Amino acid sequence: xxxxxxxxxxHYAIARTGTSSNKYLGAGAGISIHNPxxxxxxxxxxxxxxxxxxxxxxxxxxxxxxxxxDSRTRLFVRLDAGESHCFNTRCPGFVLVxxxxxxxxxxxxxxxxxxxxxxxxxxxxxxxxxxGNWWLEFGLDNTEVGFWPKALFTGLGDLxxxxxxxxxxxxxxxxxxxxxxxxxxxxxxxxxxxxxxVSLVATRFRGRAAAWWxxxxxxxxxxxxxxxxxxxxxxxxxxxxxxSPQLLASDVSAAAESSSEFAFCG
Numbered sequence: 001x002x003x004x005x006x007x008x009x010x011h012y013a014i015a016r017t018g019t020s021s022n023k024y025l026g027a028g029a030g031i032s033i034h035n036p037x038x039x040x041x042x043x044x045x046x047x048x049x050x051x052x053x054x055x056x057x058x059x060x061x062x063x064x065x066x067x068x069x070d071s072r073t074r075l076f077v078r079l080d081a082g083e084s085h086c087f088n089t090r091c092p093g094f095v096l097v098x099x100x101x102x103x104x105x106x107x108x109x110x111x112x113x114x115x116x117x118x119x120x121x122x123x124x125x126x127x128x129x130x131x132g133n134w135w136l137e138f139g140l141d142n143t144e145v146g147f148w149p150k151a152l153f154t155g156l157g158d159l160x161x162x163x164x165x166x167x168x169x170x171x172x173x174x175x176x177x178x179x180x181x182x183x184x185x186x187x188x189x190x191x192x193x194x195x196x197x198v199s200l201v202a203t204r205f206r207g208r209a210a211a212w213w214x215x216x217x218x219x220x221x222x223x224x225x226x227x228x229x230x231x232x233x234x235x236x237x238x239x240x241x242x243x244s245p246q247l248l249a250s251d252v253s254a255a256a257e258s259s260s261e262f263a264f265c266g
Contacts, residue, residue, distance in 0.1 A: 014166030023159035024050065028124030028137075031060055035073045035110045036169070038063045044169035045076070050125050050134075051162040053155030055081040057148055059123045059136055061107060062087075073107045077136065081152045094136075096146040101138065103145070125160075132157060180235055187231065197231040 017024075029048040036044040047060025058078040065071055067087060079086060079093040088103045089096060096103060109119040124137040132150030137143065150157050187197050205213050216237065220227065228234050 010168055010170040012166060012168045014164050014168075016164040016166075017162055021161075023161055024163060025129070025159060026124060026126040027160065027163040028122060029165050030120045030122050032111050033061055033073060033107045033109060033119045033121060034113075035071075036063060038065060038071055038169075041066050042170065043067070044167070046167040047076075047078075047165075048123060048125075049164040050156070050160040051164070052153075052158060052160050055153045055156040057081075057125065057134060057156070059125070059138070061121075068104065073110060075103055075105050075107070075138075077103050079148060079152070081148075081156065082154070084152060093152055094146055094148055098143065098145050101143065101145050127159065176239075180238075194231065195229060198228055198234050201231065201234065 027048060027050050031046050031048070034046070038044050043062065043064035043066065045060055045062040045064070047058045047062075049056055049058040051057075056078075057080075058076075060076060061073050062068075062076040063071055063073050064076075067076075068074055076087055077094055078088075079091070081093070084091045084093045086093065088094070094103065107119075107121075111118045111120075121139060122137075122142070124142065126135045126137055127133070128135060128147070134148045134150075134156065136145045136147065138145045148156075155161075183201055187200070192200055202213055217227070228237065
């Protein structure tokens, strides 16, 4: 889920290891703590991730009202392995050994952009070379907060072969799908012909969404490709490219409920 993998609604700014045969016993980062605004199903995060095959673990901070019920900056861990796909301890996986350092704790010290008030917290993964467990060490004193047992993994049962550092943000995949479903319903209700749907939906784009759409059209023209005339194809492009309906001019649900906003004259 939380990977630079074209997850609908997500945007990434990352550095990562290249494709090679290198193996890693550990990885880490000094993570600067911030509190960017996030509302509804929006989220923002900074993290370091290690992976091998289908297995990955992450640690960092996250502002996520859907996950935590507030907009404070909190610690998080994430596990994706086997049948376990969750944040923190919401599924079997991470074993917490420090009750005074919960994995959803709130950061009280927040960096202030444009000032010297910058707060950085170290976070490291270290593989136990005896039993193969992956330990999380956190804070200036490298406190062992907990571990992911080797038994959880197939790929990370061995060493890691990929490391990723950086940030992500955007909507949850659910909100993108909600937006698409709302547009489907409006287009069907208004009986908009297929050859008019793309141009009508495109009128809802604002800001970076509009810039993405213009760039996509120009790129296709330069490459000699046909214009996107199918709503199904536009949805596919949005899933793999921009997919950020939070940049539309008005609230999606309000637009879906107000038929006058999508009045169509054939």
